[in-house]
Amino acid sequence: MTQNTKNKLWxxxxxxxxxxxxxxxxxLVVKYIPLLTPFSDNGIIEIFGKYLRLIHVRNKAVAFSMGAGLPDSVRFMLFSVLSLMAVIIIYIVYFRNNEFTKLQRWALCGILGGGLGNLVDRFFRWPDGVVDFIDCYFFGIFGWERWPTFNIADSAVVVCGIIFIISFIVQAVHDSKNSKSEASK
Incomplete structure (x- = not known):
């Protein structure tokens, strides 16, 4: 196995x-925390008072419940089948691309792991939706008292996505400085 292959597999x-x-x-959430309903707040577990809570909700759409009003068949195609195809395409690009840095590879794999985590729910918890359970107070920013509930997969996508984007910005700045210093020689 070549070093390049090991760098891609790890x-x-x-x-x-x-x-x-x-x-x-x-x-664990499905087993131990009752599904939150509009008529009952039974099952809210406060970790840090109102600031961080565990709850059990289901999201049949995507981020911020976008697409929740679409028919079931359309939601399944858009959020499950097309998402799976996108993940497969990204993994193909991941293995064919030799230009990603080590950090970019790790970040991309974190994003893809999060995508796969939610895809498991979309296929095996259909039509109930993706299990979300981390509920954070949002201090009324944007008029929201609470941030939309999320899960570990969502966290991985966001954190690794930010790292991935920042790594490209840092790389572009670094490349720009190098090209300027090469031009001045």
Whole structure:
């Protein structure tokens, strides 16, 4: 096995870890925390008072419940089948691209692990939706008292996505400085 192949395979462990942690936490939530309903707040577990709570809700759409009003068949195609195809395409690009830095590979695998974690729910918890359970106080910013409830997979996508974007910005700045210093020689 070449060093390049090892460099591409090792970050996949992050994808596996994210999917495992995501599915284990979701299974625990489903087993031990009752589904939150508009008529009952039974099952809210306060971790840091109103600032961080665990609750059990289901999201049949995507981020911020976008697309919740679409028919079931359309939601399934858009949020499950097309998402799976996108994940497969990204993994193909991941293995064919030799230009990603080590940090970019790790970040991309974290994003893909989060995507796979939610895809497991979309296929195996259909039509109930993705299990979300982390509920944070949002101090009324944007008129929201609470941030939309999320899960481990969502966290991985956001955190690793930010790292991925920042790494490209840092790389572009670095490349720009190098090209300027080369031009001045």
């Amino acid at each position: 970050p996949l462990s992050l994808s596996v870890l994210v999917v495992a942690l995501d599915q284990i936490t979701k299974a």
